[in-house]
Amino acid sequence: MSELLTGAQIMCRTLVDAGVEVMFGYPGGAIMPFYDALHGHAGLRHILVRHEQAAAHAADGYARASNRVGVCVATSGPGATNLVTGLATAHMDGSPVLAITGQVGRPMLGRDAFQETDVVGVTLPVTKHNVLVRDIEDLADDVREAMAIALEGRPGPVLVDVPKDVQNQKAEYRSRTEPLRRQREPGPELLDDATVREVARLIAEAERPLLMIGRGVIVSGAYAEVRELAERTGTPVITTLLGISGFPQAHELHLGMPGMHGEVHINKAIQAADLIVGIGMRFDDRVTGNTATFAPRAKIVHIDVNPAAIGLNVPVAIGIVGDARRVLERLLSAVTPRTCLPWREEIRRLRHDREELFTGGLSPEVILSALADVTHGRCTIVSDVGQHQMWVAQRYPFQRPNTHITSGGLGAMGFAVPAAMGVRLARPDEPVWAISGDGGFQMNMAEMATMVQEGIEVKLAVFNNGYLGMVRQWQQFFHGGRYSNTPILSPDYVKLADAYGIPGWRVKQAGDVTEALRQANATPGPALVELVIEQEANVFPMIVPGGSLSEPLEAAPV
Numbered sequence: 001m002s003e004l005l006t007g008a009q010i011m012c013r014t015l016v017d018a019g020v021e022v023m024f025g026y027p028g029g030a031i032m033p034f035y036d037a038l039h040g041h042a043g044l045r046h047i048l049v050r051h052e053q054a055a056a057h058a059a060d061g062y063a064r065a066s067n068r069v070g071v072c073v074a075t076s077g078p079g080a081t082n083l084v085t086g087l088a089t090a091h092m093d094g095s096p097v098l099a100i101t102g103q104v105g106r107p108m109l110g111r112d113a114f115q116e117t118d119v120v121g122v123t124l125p126v127t128k129h130n131v132l133v134r135d136i137e138d139l140a141d142d143v144r145e146a147m148a149i150a151l152e153g154r155p156g157p158v159l160v161d162v163p164k165d166v167q168n169q170k171a172e173y174r175s176r177t178e179p180l181r182r183q184r185e186p187g188p189e190l191l192d193d194a195t196v197r198e199v200a201r202l203i204a205e206a207e208r209p210l211l212m213i214g215r216g217v218i219v220s221g222a223y224a225e226v227r228e229l230a231e232r233t234g235t236p237v238i239t240t241l242l243g244i245s246g247f248p249q250a251h252e253l254h255l256g257m258p259g260m261h262g263e264v265h266i267n268k269a270i271q272a273a274d275l276i277v278g279i280g281m282r283f284d285d286r287v288t289g290n291t292a293t294f295a296p297r298a299k300i301v302h303i304d305v306n307p308a309a310i311g312l313n314v315p316v317a318i319g320i321v322g323d324a325r326r327v328l329e330r331l332l333s334a335v336t337p338r339t340c341l342p343w344r345e346e347i348r349r350l351r352h353d354r355e356e357l358f359t360g361g362l363s364p365e366v367i368l369s370a371l372a373d374v375t376h377g378r379c380t381i382v383s384d385v386g387q388h389q390m391w392v393a394q395r396y397p398f399q400r401p402n403t404h405i406t407s408g409g410l411g412a413m414g415f416a417v418p419a420a421m422g423v424r425l426a427r428p429d430e431p432v433w434a435i436s437g438d439g440g441f442q443m444n445m446a447e448m449a450t451m452v453q454e455g456i457e458v459k460l461a462v463f464n465n466g467y468l469g470m471v472r473q474w475q476q477f478f479h480g481g482r483y484s485n486t487p488i489l490s491p492d493y494v495k496l497a498d499a500y501g502i503p504g505w506r507v508k509q510a511g512d513v514t515e516a517l518r519q520a521n522a523t524p525g526p527a528l529v530e531l532v533i534e535q536e537a538n539v540f541p542m543i544v545p546g547g548s549l550s551e552p553l554e555a556a557p558v
């Protein structure tokens with residue numbers, strides 16, 4: 001039976017029917033009918049953020065943690081443009097986010113109306129799909145189609161822009177006859193048997209093979225398959241920044257992160273490898289350094305669901321377009337068991353203990369191992385962007401799938417705090433820690449109010465070094481030590497947290513870290529720990545931007 005609903009009510013019904021339970025947003029003139037329909041809505045929870053950027057990051061965090069569509073909402077003009085960084089972040093990292101934006105009424109379109117922005121135009125390059133709804137008859141299907149596109153193949157953000165008069169107009173609500181997809185489905189399989197056999201042969205014949213996995217492994221849930229492939233063929237596994245937690249850190253075949261801040265033996269292994277099987281990753285420049293010198297001896301097999309990624313950055317011997325899990329299932333049926341012991345031994349010999357460059361005080365190692373102890377590894381870590389992000393990636397012992405979430409491709413400072421709110425709503429039963437620097441934390445720290453108002457239990461760790469640390473490091477190394485606009489003043493974070501009603505701890509000494517983290521972890525509700533670290537600590541090793549993986553810096557250049 002059909003009934004007459006307003007466009008705003010149709011939007012709510014469509015979202016509920018699609019399995020949406022929570023959304024993040026901020027109201028304004030052009031989206032008011034939708035907010036009116038949300039008022040007292042039993043099935044849809046709306047989280048009022050303090051800035052629309054946070055709504056997009058929170059929806060992204062929710063999407064990454066749940067593999068479902070994360071939803072954010074904003075008004076026209078400034079509300080919608082504030083979403084752009086979050087959409088670009090989700091676009092780069094392949095996260096299924098639906099943005100719903102209000103637009104000026106249809107008669108006002110193109111007339112420089114108050115708060116009119118061509119949002120479809122602005123977001124075109126940072127969304128997988130976007131649409132301006134001009135006809136109420138299309139509204140429900142436009143929302144459904146956008147959500148389906150967000151989830152299919154390589155996931156990504158989509159945007160539906162709804163003029164205010166369409167939200168107010170009445171029309172019949174038609175539910176769909178076929179059930180709506182709520183989770184990602186892998187899509188069609190185009191892999192032929194000859195290619196499967198050829199890849200299996202390359203793996204069998206290689207003397208120095210490596211698996212290099214990215215976020216595609218996490219998105220497709222291919223943990224078991226990657227592990228089986230690695231174990232059956234004795235192949236060591238490298239995890240890119242976004243592939244971290246796609247393979248257990250403590251596994252004997254696990255190597256770690258490659259590239260700009262990868263450990264020396266990992267990059268040396270890449271340079272010595274004769275076969276690299278890249279799975280669900282895109283050979284980003286932070287992974288490859290100078291592509292002309294990257295893995296000079298290796299044949300590259302590249303498996304990715306996104307056809308455009310294959311051969312984009314490095315030449316590949318074999319490219320396979322497909323979902324990581326599906327492709328690996330096929331490959332597993334064809335590979336020959338082997339152990340690769342000489343190669344594993346060779347890599348072991350390349351490993352050397354790096355001299356600790358922290359001269360005193362609190363080191364990231366101490367902090368991150370204390371956090372692992374306190375949480376028993378049972379937490380999700382959402383890191384921001386900068387030195388602390390690299391320390392987390394290098395040192396936190398991630399054991400469980402998809403427990404490391406960060407802005408990899410865009411590297412958007414300010415991501416961690418709001419994204420962690422989204423993660424927590426998707427994972428209400430486990431601790432969620434947002435780890436930020438003092439710069440990135442100050443970008444979205446107003447979200448502490450959101451956490452308190454909405455009862456979202458996020459634990460906040462702020463690495464305070466008094467600098468925009470990663471930029472300062474580059475200034476020290478490559479700009480003659482001129483610290484142009486990188487010293488950054490912080491408020492008293494413990495007092496600030498207190499002002500929001502959040503308990504806070506400040507830690508300056510290694511001996512106090514565990515207790516502060518333990519208390520913050522155990523105290524119900526949001527909590528903050530400020531970690532005062534050495535001001536000019538650097539992230540090592542480092543490949544200079546555009547440099548070769550064969551030439552790591554292990555100390556500051558003089």
Ligand SMILES: Cc1ncc(C[n+]2csc(CCOP(=O)(O)OP(=O)(O)O)c2C)c(N)n1
Pocket residue numbers: 384385386387388389411412413414436437438439440441463465467468469470471
């Ligand atoms: C939105 C945004 N602006 C600027 C940058 C450039 N950037 C990358 S790292 C960094 C410094 C981060 O400083 P902080 O948050 O204190 O973390 P730290 O590096 O000290 O750990 C900056 C400015 C960025 N990545 N994102």
